[in-house]
Amino acid sequence: MRLTTKGRFAVTAMIDLALRQDRGPVTLAGISQRQEISLSYLEQLFGKLRRHEIVESVRGPGGGYQLARRAEEVTVADIIIAVDEPLDATQCGGKENCHGADKEKGTRCMTHDLWSTLNAKMVEYLDSVSLKDLVDQQKQKMTTDAQNVVVVPRSRAAA
DSSP, X not given: OOOOHHHHHHHHHHHHHHHHGGGSOBOHHHHHHHXXXXXXXXXXXXXXXXXXXXXXXXXXXXXXXXXXXXGGGOBHHHHHHHTTOOOOOSSSTTSSOOBSSOXXXXXXXXXXXHXXXXXXXXXXXXXXXXXHHHHHHHHHHHHHHHHTOOOOOHHHHXX
């Protein structure tokens, strides 16, 4: 299984959105700048997320995007599936024709069950992680990072 940048960027952008949405709709331009993701790429991703009713757009001045559901109701699997990211470790896409030169008439390979089970476990895990879980982790990290900041007194800084 290979998670492409599409899935990674979608999850990252959704964490950014969920962290900031209590202050109102979040602009894609803001997410683009903070996360260093192309604005046009974000527009494509958020179009898909909107169609899957994970986010909703707010038009007009002060507009942007906000979650369409509570963060605890959105899973990582929801996000990845919404942006068309395949969660499949099999060579055949689950068609059981992974062995042989002719993929149309191919047969099931010896490791098909292994990769199919991995797919199920992967989806199960990603479905168990909510957007709220990821947001809470980020908030904890930001708090810990802020506590570890060392302030150098001016008299020492000049030396």
